[in-house]
Amino acid sequence: MKLGIYFDITKEMVDRCSEITGLPAEVRPDHPTEIELIQKDFLLGPETKLIQTITAGVDHVKITEIPKNVTFCSNADAFSDPVAEHAFALILSHIRKLCTFDSMTKNGTWKKLPVSSLKHKTLGILGYGGIGRSCARLGKAFGMKIIAFTRTPGDGTNVDRFVNKPDEIFRESDVVIIGLPLTKETRGYVGSELLSVFRGDIIVNVARSDIVDKTSMLEFLKKNPEKEYLSDVWWGEPRIDGKIPENAVLTPHVAGLSPD
Amino acid sequence: MKLGIYFDITKEMVDRCSEITGLPAEVRPDHPTEIELIQKDFLLGPETKLIQTITAGVDHVKITEIPKNVTFCSNADAFSDPVAEHAFALILSHIRKLCTFDSMTKNGTWKKLPVSSLKHKTLGILGYGGIGRSCARLGKAFGMKIIAFTRTPGDGTNVDRFVNKPDEIFRESDVVIIGLPLTKETRGYVGSELLSVFRGDIIVNVARSDIVDKTSMLEFLKKNPEKEYLSDVWWGEPRIDGKIPENAVLTPHVAGLSPD
The missing domain is CATH 3.40.50.720 (NAD(P)-binding Rossmann-like Domain)
Incomplete structure (x- = not known):
C-alpha cells in the first residue's frame, strides 16, 4: 500500500503514518514523493468479500494471490x-x-x-x-x-x-x-x-x-x-x-x- | 496593408511583393516577420462599395477616413x-x-x-x-x-x-x-x-x-x-x-x- 504526498516528506510524516496504520512505513526509494506502508499480503479479514484498487489499471496487482472467493475490482473509469x-x-x-x-x-x-x-x-x-x-x-x-x-x-x-x-x-x-x-x-x-x-x-x-x-x-x-x-x-x-x-x-x- | 510571413524574410521576397502589388514594400521594423505594403489611403476604386478587414478587431482602422458611402465590415467571428x-x-x-x-x-x-x-x-x-x-x-x-x-x-x-x-x-x-x-x-x-x-x-x-x-x-x-x-x-x-x-x-x- 502506498500514500502519495507530492511534496517533501519529513521523518515525522513517515512515523505518523506508521502510528496510524500500525504498519511499518518508509519513503519509497524510487518514488520520493510517496510513503509505502509495508505489508507482505493483502489485509484480508475472515469476512473479506471484495478488494477494490483505487487505480484504473490493474497491472501492478498479483491477481493470482487473491483468494478465489474474494471479488477483485479495478477502478476503471474513475479517472x-x-x-x-x-x-x-x-x-x-x-x-x-x-x-x-x-x-x-x-x-x-x-x-x-x-x-x-x-x-x-x-x-x-x-x-x-x-x-x-x-x-x-x-x-x-x-x-x-x-x-x-x-x-x-x-x-x-x-x-x-x-x-x-x-x-x-x-x-x-x-x-x-x-x-x-x-x-x-x-x-x-x-x-x-x-x-x-x-x-x-x-x-x-x-x-x-x-x-x-x-x-x-x-x-x-x-x-x-x-x-x-x-x-x-x-x-x-x-x-x-x-x-x-x-x-x-x-x-x-x-x-x-x-x-x- | 501587411503580409504575415512568419519565417525569415529575404530581400527577394520584399521585392517580389512590391512587383506583384505595384506598391512600395518593406519589412516592418517592429514586426520582423511581416512585410508591409506602404500606401497612404485605402485603395478605393470609383465603384468601391465595401471594405472588409481580415481581422476580427477593428481598433487598427481609422474608420473616420472611410467615405460614408462605403460600408466597412470587420471579420468578427472568423477566428x-x-x-x-x-x-x-x-x-x-x-x-x-x-x-x-x-x-x-x-x-x-x-x-x-x-x-x-x-x-x-x-x-x-x-x-x-x-x-x-x-x-x-x-x-x-x-x-x-x-x-x-x-x-x-x-x-x-x-x-x-x-x-x-x-x-x-x-x-x-x-x-x-x-x-x-x-x-x-x-x-x-x-x-x-x-x-x-x-x-x-x-x-x-x-x-x-x-x-x-x-x-x-x-x-x-x-x-x-x-x-x-x-x-x-x-x-x-x-x-x-x-x-x-x-x-x-x-x-x-x-x-x-x-x-x-
Whole structure:
C-alpha cells in the first residue's frame, strides 16, 4: 500500500503514518514523493468479500494471490475525465507551441511561429473504455473527426466510425490517443508495424508505458523528427534512462490526478 | 496593408511583393516577420462599395477616413474557434504544469507536482461574441459551469447564467476569459476595481492588450503571486518593455492563427 504526498516528506510524516496504520512505513526509494506502508499480503479479514484498487489499471496487482472467493475490482473509469483533460492539455500545448512561446517571451523575444489547430483533424482512439469515451467527447467539441478501435464497441456517442483493425487508426489519424489497459495481450502492442503506417503527427500515451514498444518508438522518433510522442508514462519510470528525445513531451504519470 | 510571413524574410521576397502589388514594400521594423505594403489611403476604386478587414478587431482602422458611402465590415467571428482553442491551450497547459514537467523530465527528474482540473470549475466569459460562444462550448465539454457578461445576450447555448454586471464575473469565476472588442468604452476596462474582487486563479486575455489596464494588472500579479495572467497580447507588442512577471504566460498574438 502506498500514500502519495507530492511534496517533501519529513521523518515525522513517515512515523505518523506508521502510528496510524500500525504498519511499518518508509519513503519509497524510487518514488520520493510517496510513503509505502509495508505489508507482505493483502489485509484480508475472515469476512473479506471484495478488494477494490483505487487505480484504473490493474497491472501492478498479483491477481493470482487473491483468494478465489474474494471479488477483485479495478477502478476503471474513475479517472477518465482528468486523464482525457490531460491528454488534450498535452496535445493543445504542443500544437500551440506554448512552452516555446513562454520561454521566448520571458527572454524578451516576440516572434510568431506557425501553430496548428485541431478543427477538422482526425482523432484516432485506441481502446474505447472510459478514457476513450471522454477523449471522444472533448475531440468532438474541438471539431475533430473521431475514429476508434475496440473489441467491444458498445456506446459510440461522439464516434464517427469504429474501425476493424488497429492499423486503420494509425493510417487515418492525425492524432492517436492510446487508452488501452496493460495486459499480456497489449504489452508492446504499439510497435514497429503500427508505427510504420502512421500518417499523422502526434501519438499520445495516457495509459501505460509498456503498451508501446520502447525500441520501436525511440527509432520512430529518431527517423521522424517532425512527429511527436506526448506521454504521461515512461519505460522504467520513475527512472529515466538515457536522454528523452526532443520530439517527446513527458509528464510524470500525473494524468489521473485532480483535486476532486 | 501587411503580409504575415512568419519565417525569415529575404530581400527577394520584399521585392517580389512590391512587383506583384505595384506598391512600395518593406519589412516592418517592429514586426520582423511581416512585410508591409506602404500606401497612404485605402485603395478605393470609383465603384468601391465595401471594405472588409481580415481581422476580427477593428481598433487598427481609422474608420473616420472611410467615405460614408462605403460600408466597412470587420471579420468578427472568423477566428473564434482557433482563438477559443488557444485560450484552452493556455489554461490547460498551465493547470497541468506542462512546461514545468517537460523541462524537469528533459533534465532527468521524474517528480509529481500537484495539478488542477477544469471539471466543476466556473468559467466567466467577459464579452459574449463569437469567441465567447466558442469558449462556452469548450468549457461545457470540460464539465465547467459557464457564466457570461454581455450587453446583448442573444443565443445562450452552453451558458448557465448571464450576469448583469462585470464584477459578478470576477467575483464568481475560477477562470475568466476576456473576449471583448477594443473600443473607447472597453479601453482599460479590466482595472483595479474588477481585479480587486477576483476570487479565482486565472485571467485569460485572447482579445486586445489595452482592454486590461497595465499598471493595475502588473500590481495585481505582484500582490497575488499564486494567480495567473495568461495572455496572447501584451502592451506595446511586439516590444516587451521590462520583465514579464513569473505568473504571466505570454504568447505572441498567435491565437487567431490556424492552418485553415
